[in-house]
Amino acid sequence: MITEITEEQRAYLPVFRKEWMERAHRTGPSDRETAERGARVVYEAHGVPYPERIIWVPSPKEAVRVIRTEIGYKGDLLTQYAGGQFRAFYVGWLEFGRYLGVQYDHPEWLDAMIDLCGVSWWFPFDDVAVFCDSPEFISFDDEGRLHNLTGPAIRYSDGWATYVLRNVRVTQQIVEAPETLTVQQVLDETNSEVRSIMMERMGTDALIREGGLRYVSECEDPANSPYMLRLYVIPEKFYGVERWGVHCVNATPDANGVRREYLLSAPMDLDLGAIESEVDAIDVMAWINTTDRETYLSLARAC
Amino acid sequence: MITEQLDVLAERFGIEVPPELAHELDVPIISGKPQRQGDVFWEPFLAPDPIGLEPIPPSGIPVVRGENGGNTHLLLPTGAWAPASDSRDEVVLGTLRVADDEAAYLWHPEHGMVGFGPGTYVAKRQRTAMQSIRMIED
Structure with a gap:
């Protein structure tokens, strides 16, 4: 042996x-x-x-x-x-x-x-x-997960292909035409990982407007002036429970000059000891970045 | 504020700067304050230096693999890096130590260059909805 x-x-x-x-x-x-x-x-x-x-x-x-x-x-x-x-x-x-x-x-x-x-x-x-x-083509991200943001992650020479984002199998539409995703499609998707990816990929405007997100408040995004962080409550129908949603804008524009917008989410109970009605977007961003409110507010630079 | 010129750094590290970032002429070198590059948050760390600090090689260390599109956040010298002791940790990526009179850099082809002055910093990745969903479902 x-x-x-x-x-x-x-x-x-x-x-x-x-x-x-x-x-x-x-x-x-x-x-x-x-x-x-x-x-x-x-x-x-x-x-x-x-x-x-x-x-x-x-x-x-x-x-x-x-x-x-x-x-x-x-x-x-x-x-x-x-x-x-x-x-x-x-x-x-x-x-x-x-x-x-x-x-x-x-x-x-x-x-x-x-x-x-x-x-x-x-x-x-x-x-x-x-x-x-x-296959004719296989695509991975740097962590070795099947992943391609612009086309199939696996493609065979007869054109048969499969779409994968970070090891999660998704549809061609989610990869190649995410701006055409509708709120109803998100809600009809039964796989919670796929649903989460759809919400990340689809236009935040449509999601906020048609998804019934409840606006709570907004504040300046630290180190990303003049952009704002807008706090919403994401209704239960998306994740099975209500979640906080923060709409934010990239600090750096893409190559085409457009700044990408995101809706980041967090659980309603941030474990801050604060009561829900006092939570603002900074609290939620601090939770998402695993830091405290003061540290997040003291951001010197974001890019 | 201390700055370094982006084109000087690009030449030193052999980095190609995309045209849309070329107008960012100066990279501020910031000490003792948090900075954020995309979804990676760097905050000052006051505890003693962690074990496992290794000098950052001239070719750099990929501290986090690209989430959107596969671009890497690349840590560049001069400094020392200790990856998180638990590689399955989905939040803490590791710790950066920059000695007095030195500067370390963090490059990402979409977000640009970040400069770190002397100090110790812990790098954290943003928590995503998918992670918290997994936690609930597990």
């Missing part, structure tokens, strides 16, 4: 990690020969002859269409798929074990799994196998 790793092995970890992250995130057409070499080993291990009928498709959507209509398989596809690049986290873990000296009974099975990390998904059947190319 391996109970510790050497300095050299430890030093290799970040290099190994980077290489395997790249495998998991690979884009572009798959190397078909390599993938099928791996698939042959898998069939052989199960005692099933490698099918003569091999179908390559550009996207999982097309894979499902082919399997349902051309192959006629009606069963559960979530139990029928076999791992491709998205199983690299597991295959990489096994492979690091091999690097450390773990002896596997069937190292050729691991080689096959590595070969198959070059496809997006693949679906083995007795007499046919369907392979799906890697």
